[in-house]
């Protein structure tokens with residue numbers, strides 16, 4: 001049986017090796033995974049406490065309306081309950097957007113490099129993809145993105161901060177983009193790393209929801225909240241767009257355990273503040289280290305840094321994996337001679353820095 005023709009050009013998501021496989025392959029007993037921007041500090045203790053006290057009834061379908069999380073978020077974000085859509089991760093919200101708005105003849109506009117799923121799902125729907133290179137510092141080129149829009153453009157993807165570069169879209173640029181972007185184009189604003197951003201960098205997209213009915217902002221419990229394994233993320237938009245997406249959404253697309261954990265995690269903002277502060281400290285000291293060995297890196301308002309490497313990113317990746325650290329080589333992300341390194345705990349980062357220093361000194365000797 002053949003799938004639709006476009007599937008011949010696509011491959012299934014290729015995940016990195018699992019920790020256990022690497023341990024066996026290289027005979028290591030300690031592996032540090034800095035490849036998927038997960039929270040190295042885990043998740044709220046309160047979630048642990050509540051879940052160990054009593055699990056949801058797994059024989060009963062979850063609340064398809066995701067009511068408790070919906071109410072908690074609507075309070076916290078000061079938006080109406082009907083302005084929210086939930087997905088099995090933001091990943092599913094991205095998929096719902098493509099299924100709801102794209103068809104053959106449509107096109108979408110996005111940065112390059114950016115989060116790969118925007119393109120993947122657009123192609124499956126038969127849409128064409130217009131990729132606009134980021135500038136040399138990893139920022140979206142919003143003027144060129146506006147120029148790429150025509151009457152068949154259905155979605156413009158803005159990833160802020162951008163994965164994998166880390167660059168945020170500055171507030172004034174975002175507002176100017178919104179005022180110029182035609183109303184028939186949905187602006188999908190992906191803020192997966194929102195909680196890691198400096199408050200001054202926050203474009204405060206939600207406060208502009210009423211002015212822009214063609215805007216959807218997406219956030220997730222997978223990154224700073226540390227609940228990647230439970231799969232829950234959400235979109236915030238006008239009730240019109242949410243109604244459209246709800247027609248496509250599966251009726252029980254988030255699990256009861258994810259819903260329960262998300263409500264409790266939202267209530268523990270001290271955990272988020274703590275994660276934010278620790279990440280900021282680790283980022284600053286890792287940047288100081290990179291300055292010392294003169295490896296350039298991109299501005300980042302996230303829990304990862306995209307680092308330019310003097311050799312191929314694959315080579316750095318291979319060296320690190322043999323020493324128990326998993327990072328993402330830029331060759332797999334569309335930016336050769338870089339590695340994307342998620343920021344780990346202070347202790348793990350110290351060890352990583354020692355390894356990078358050794359690598360750097362050996363390379364210097366060879367030259």
Ligand SMILES: *Cc1c(COP(=O)(O)O)cnc(C)c1O
Nearest residue numbers: 089090091115163192220222233
């Ligand atoms: C991690 C990530 C997501 C997806 O997160 P989910 O786990 O599916 O919620 C979406 N967008 C960007 C830019 C990401 O980095």
